[in-house]
Amino acid sequence: MNPVVYPEPIEAAIARLEAWLRDLGDRHPFPGYTLSPRSLVLLLLQKDPALWEQLQRDEEQCREVEIEIAVAQNQLHQPLELAIAQTRHQQARMLERVALQQPKSGTQPWAETLHQITVNPITGFPILVVILYLGVYKFVGEFGAGELVDRIESFFEGQINPVVDRFVAQTIPWEPIQDLIGNEYGIITLGIRYATAIVLPVVATYFLMFSLLEDSGYLPRLSLMLDRLFKWIGLSGRAVIPMVLGLGCDTMATIVTRTLETKRERLIATFLLSLAVPCAAQWGVILGLLAQKPAALIFWGGFITAIFLGVGYLTAKFLPGASGGFYMEIPPLRLPKIRNILTKTWVRVKWYFWEVLPLFIWASVFIWFGRLTGIFDLIIRAIEPLTLALGMPKESAPIFLYGFFRRDYGAAGLFDLQQQNLLTGNQLVVAAIVLTLFLPCVAQLQMIVKERGMKIAMAMVLFIFPFAFLTGFIVNFGLTQLGINF
Amino acid sequence: MDCHQCHRCDSSPSSRSWWRRWRPAPLESQLRSSEAQIALVGMPNVGKSVLFHALTGVYVTVSNYPGTTVEVSRGLMWVGDRAITAIDTPGMYSAIPMSEEERVARDVLMSEPLAAVVHVVDAKNLGRMLPLAFQLIEAGLPVILAANMMDEAHRLGLDLRTEILAQELGIPVIPMAAALNQGIEELRSAIAQKIPAPSPVTASAV
Numbered sequence: 001m002n003p004v005v006y007p008e009p010i011e012a013a014i015a016r017l018e019a020w021l022r023d024l025g026d027r028h029p030f031p032g033y034t035l036s037p038r039s040l041v042l043l044l045l046q047k048d049p050a051l052w053e054q055l056q057r058d059e060e061q062c063r064e065v066e067i068e069i070a071v072a073q074n075q076l077h078q079p080l081e082l083a084i085a086q087t088r089h090q091q092a093r094m095l096e097r098v099a100l101q102q103p104k105s106g107t108q109p110w111a112e113t114l115h116q117i118t119v120n121p122i123t124g125f126p127i128l129v130v131i132l133y134l135g136v137y138k139f140v141g142e143f144g145a146g147e148l149v150d151r152i153e154s155f156f157e158g159q160i161n162p163v164v165d166r167f168v169a170q171t172i173p174w175e176p177i178q179d180l181i182g183n184e185y186g187i188i189t190l191g192i193r194y195a196t197a198i199v200l201p202v203v204a205t206y207f208l209m210f211s212l213l214e215d216s217g218y219l220p221r222l223s224l225m226l227d228r229l230f231k232w233i234g235l236s237g238r239a240v241i242p243m244v245l246g247l248g249c250d251t252m253a254t255i256v257t258r259t260l261e262t263k264r265e266r267l268i269a270t271f272l273l274s275l276a277v278p279c280a281a282q283w284g285v286i287l288g289l290l291a292q293k294p295a296a297l298i299f300w301g302g303f304i305t306a307i308f309l310g311v312g313y314l315t316a317k318f319l320p321g322a323s324g325g326f327y328m329e330i331p332p333l334r335l336p337k338i339r340n341i342l343t344k345t346w347v348r349v350k351w352y353f354w355e356v357l358p359l360f361i362w363a364s365v366f367i368w369f370g371r372l373t374g375i376f377d378l379i380i381r382a383i384e385p386l387t388l389a390l391g392m393p394k395e396s397a398p399i400f401l402y403g404f405f406r407r408d409y410g411a412a413g414l415f416d417l418q419q420q421n422l423l424t425g426n427q428l429v430v431a432a433i434v435l436t437l438f439l440p441c442v443a444q445l446q447m448i449v450k451e452r453g454m455k456i457a458m459a460m461v462l463f464i465f466p467f468a469f470l471t472g473f474i475v476n477f478g479l480t481q482l483g484i485n486f
Numbered sequence: 487m488d489c490h491q492c493h494r495c496d497s498s499p500s501s502r503s504w505w506r507r508w509r510p511a512p513l514e515s516q517l518r519s520s521e522a523q524i525a526l527v528g529m530p531n532v533g534k535s536v537l538f539h540a541l542t543g544v545y546v547t548v549s550n551y552p553g554t555t556v557e558v559s560r561g562l563m564w565v566g567d568r569a570i571t572a573i574d575t576p577g578m579y580s581a582i583p584m585s586e587e588e589r590v591a592r593d594v595l596m597s598e599p600l601a602a603v604v605h606v607v608d609a610k611n612l613g614r615m616l617p618l619a620f621q622l623i624e625a626g627l628p629v630i631l632a633a634n635m636m637d638e639a640h641r642l643g644l645d646l647r648t649e650i651l652a653q654e655l656g657i658p659v660i661p662m663a664a665a666l667n668q669g670i671e672e673l674r675s676a677i678a679q680k681i682p683a684p685s686p687v688t689a690s691a692v
Contacts (some may be wrong), residue, residue, distance in 0.1 A: 001565045003619070003624065005622045032596075032597060033597070035596060035627075038624055042621075048581075050583075091616070091617075092612075092613050092615075092616035092620070095612075095654055095655075098654065099648075100647075101646075101647070102643075172623050258585065258587050324554055332610075340665075344543070
């Protein structure tokens with residue numbers, strides 16, 4: 001049964017091509033496909049790229065189809081593809097009228113109003129600011145990175161670390177092995193502590209808020225509102241989707257860049273994600289670092305946004321090609337279901353935690369090995385001039401080394417330093433900026449290599465490394481010259 | 487953020503090697519023993535992943551944000567006492583893919599032997615969704631239309647007459663609200679009717 005009957009010239013072409021396909025027998029161009037001949041022919045008429053690529057292996061067959069298309073096209077007043085799409089569309093509308101009873105009265109005016117308020121920049125930006133303030137600053141920053149981290153940290157410092165230290169001191173006679181498990185850089189006292197006491201509460205609160213925004217239908221509206229901004233930097237509104245997801249996890253967002261239509265857009269989006277879109281872990285820890293200094297936080301936010309826009313604009317300018325059209329489904333605003341949000345947050349946090357925990361443990365082992373052999377000190381001494389150039393204290397050199405492995409590990413290290421009051425406001429800002437711009441975590445790097453290829457990944461790394469340091473240097477220099485102290 | 491739990495992903499083996507080691511494996515062998523395959527298809531954000539979860543119990547991150555599923559996931563579902571494989575696909579707008587993840591969805595339709603294709607639509611936006619239904623029916627696929635989000639449609643005062651739709655399209659139409667677990671069993675029995683009766687000879691060949 002055919003659900004749609006197309007205009008006469010098209011139906012004639014379909015009939016002729018169907019017969020032609022049948023007669024080809026062994027020479028059938030698409031032997032692997034399970035689709036009906038009618039459907040195959042319609043796809044050919046619509047110039048489906050994949051089918052045409054196969055068809056082009058046989059010039060004669062190709063010409064045959066092209067002739068039929070030309071014949072049909074001659075009798076139509078509009079492009080063939082459009083005629084097919086329109087016929088389907090009309091048929092769909094007709095069927096909808098028959099099967100779907102429309103309501104008499106206007107429906108849910110509040111939902112429409114709410115939608116307008118969130119997508120209109122004049123009201124939408126204040127709403128964004130309120131959400132950022134309450135959701136990100138208050139909930140993630142003050143509650144997650146402040147309250148929760150403090151409690152778990154003091155639990156570790158008070159209950160776990162001393163016990164571990166005492167235990168290894170009593171049971172293991174050899175000091176290097178003691179250091180592997182306990183003491184300043186041990187697996188439990190540093191690796192597991194960073195993962196559970198600093199990163200876990202931050203990431204959990206952030207994902208909870210993010211899931212809430214996601215399920216309410218706010219994120220697509222945010223994307224819609226940001227669309228114009230994105231067009232200006234040469235990306236389509238569709239590119240907003242991975243960017244907004246990147247605020248949750250850059251690795252996942254890099255996978256989602258597949259939804260972008262052109263190679264160029266995928267490239268720009270991947271690049272911006274790795275350079276200037278902070279992920280959940282970074283957001284949280286940076287918020288925690290700068291929460292006591294709102295001016296510094298705003299400076300950081302403004303600076304990263306400026307880098308995002310500036311670099312985006314320049315990349316779009318230098319990469320040739322057009323940006324794809326904007327096409328996005330806007331789902332309804334919904335009252336999120338608590339259960340769904342909790343499940344989602346739980347799954348994400350679990351996934352994240354199992355992802356970072358072994359890495360943090362490995363980092364501890366590497367640091368232990370490096371210290372034991374003296375390699376660590378050599379590298380630190382090599383990095384020290386760089387950190388000093390950024391205006392950072394000597395103690396922060398190891399943190400940049402950690403940040404090399406994972407941004408969140410580095411951020412957690414900074415957090416540790418800050419709690420010991422070793423950093424000034426300016427140093428915090430500079431460190432936060434460098435860590436945000438710095439190379440993504442290993443998982444994201446892997447994903448870039450997989451999605452964009454080794455060459456592009458390397459090019460990005462070679463740009464991002466010096467760029468991050470240079471920017472930090474300039475910011476530090478600028479702040480010092482202008483006499484600004486946060 | 488899809489499929490980071492523990493079901494099988496159809497991407498190249500290297501793609502998720504960094505989480506693969508956390509994933510228990512027995513599902514793979516279960517899938518191999520399944521008798522038939524069905525696929526869930528539809529536009530983005532119509533609730534395919536919610537439905538997939540309801541049918542198979544495999545959790546794929548569900549979100550009110552289009553484009554969250556970019557890869558195919560498989561899970562085992564039970565129809566009576568028969569195990570069949572359900573495939574969750576990324577959203578697609580039409581049979582002609584515009585982007586990479588739509589291509590993934592089409593490849594499933596074009597190359598996998600499917601006992602049923604469940605086209606999930608948003609009942610509120612039926613008109614916009616039907617062209618894809620036409621294309622699936624044209625392709626000769628065993629389509630079942632799952633009219634999802636009926637609860638939201640009702641709230642908007644919309645009344646979908648599924649029997650008319652079923653008659654006009656010539657395919658089963660199941661009204662449902664997957665997020666509220668409504669209509670799942672009806673869909674399961676509609677799927678059961680599409681699965682060929684088990685015969686001792688062919689059952690293992692599928």
